[in-house]
Amino acid sequence: MEFKFEIMTDGSARLVKAEGKDKVVSLPDVWNDHPVTAIGEYAFYEQREMTRIRLPRSMKVIGDHAFAECRFLEQIEFPKGTERIDDYAFYNCTRLARVVLPGTLTHMGYGAFRNDSDLRDIHLYTVQGMESQINTILSDTNFELTVTFHYKDGNVSQLVFTDFFYEETANEEARQFNHKTYGSGSLYRNCISSTGIDYMKYDEIFELTIHRDEPTTVMDLALKRLSYPYELASQARRFYIDYLKSMGAQVLFYMVETKRWSLFSLLTEGEPLPKEMLDAGIEFGQKNQVPEFVSMLMQYKNVHYSSMKKTFDL
Template identity: 25%
Template sequence: METVSGISSWKLTIRREAAGITVLRAVTCESAAALPETLWGLPVTALGDHALAPGAGPVPGQEVLVSCGPLPPDAQWDNRNLRDMTLPASLEQVGDYALFNCTELKTLRLGDSVNRWGGGAIMNCRRLDTFQMDCTGREGGLLAYFAGELPGELDVTLRRGGEIWTRLIFPEYAEVYEENCPAHHFDYNIYGAGYGYHHCFYGKRLDLKSYDALWEPMLAMEHDGDCAMRLAWWRLRYPAELTGRTAADYRDYLRSHALEAVRFLLSLGDASDLRLLLREIMPDREMLPAACALAREQRNAAALAVLLEEQHRRFPAGAARDFTL
């Protein structure tokens, strides 16, 4: 078995094609791993059928060990523990059932160059809900594929030129067939506010205006308040193609759920985002002391400083200041 260096450890079975490398089998011993972009100067362009499926049988091909350093003697080569995976930017095709039964996979990082996803490629990837995509203008078809295959809540970050362009939350939904005994048939019902979000694509193009138009209908039906808060925040934080009227709607929602939004940003540990939230929602006199109490509970000195600064700026004659953690 030939050994090459890489940023993650993999045991690969590959085939050299005219256009590049096809990975027929790939297994890693790491929970977060990136497939190599190139091998011997050739781009990795395809994943074969069942390429990463745990328990898939061997296939004929060239075996390669990709190593990023000494491996622990008890390393377990089993994709069942793979949680975070990065696909090559050069990847163009993904075979049938390529990630079948990667049941722990939660985060997928990839470009928008893949023009074919095989049948059942992400079947049984029940935890998969987070995507980070590097976009070149073809992300709509890729995103439509994932949104159509995965009815659960999705958290999608779209990057352009190395910077975050926008971040979108797709609320979950469920399609259920329920037996109607007296009529001797099954009724088809959709539960949850996410169906429209998962299908707001036209000609495999992401339509952000259609996405934003779903906001008021979602609030009018039963929905997850925490999900709605995060959806509104990320649209304001990265406002690609966001109109002033819709931004105001998101802003009003965050203002009415200000403490929940502060708690969420405290969990992220980014004081700069907290400063932006305060500028967007202009919290009232009652909310700021409660937010300060949350920061103290979490011993987050940076966030507490931001909140106290805001309190002093807007309500200089307010309650006595307490800088203790």
């Protein structure tokens, strides 16, 4: 791929245009002894062959529409030091599934990731109280996505923001429209403000989510929240676990289908799981050839439902 650069007033270089049909692109860190710090407006516009790109380590700014309509781009990781992602920078990148954002980010432009329908996995490196950097993406999407917050103190939080949509029906007698919301996603998105994430509010929404969202979505949310229990109160933790256990064998099937059987230990607290639930899980694990999961269930079953020795009256 051929690159065209220009030198800016501060002595750094900005990529003006990229031309070619390479699938994997690596931008240079330096051009003619000038650090590459910016990608200009429309620089990669409609580069539909590109699936991956490595950005310069000195990158600071991604310009308007820089990667818009790059419909086969699968993931993007912004280097530490990136400060700005401008308006519509990744608009309509419909296959973009994973984004990694640095803690140095100070500006996220309008519609930066709008219409990126495959976007499900976002990682943000940040500090507590600064999580609102993600709000632009959340407000641009109504589909489900997972955001993993990596805090500077080493803590990690993984939150699911479920999908939602609105329906309007005309009420001719009242001469107004009635609004109905499906899904709990809008409520979860309101948990992040300019002061950070309200984790207590996030966990309180779960009871409503059980009734509004699909069981697979609810189980996924609960498992992720329990796996990364940052700011998770003991009462909320108990509620997540009780819900998962109430799903019976369905939660065991889900663990196998999503390859998360190592999380079975989350279900072992409190009262023993029903024998029928364990038997169904063992059968499902054997059918799907997951010996590790089957072994865990059998060990748990042997501890809590050991065979009773037969006794005979003489």
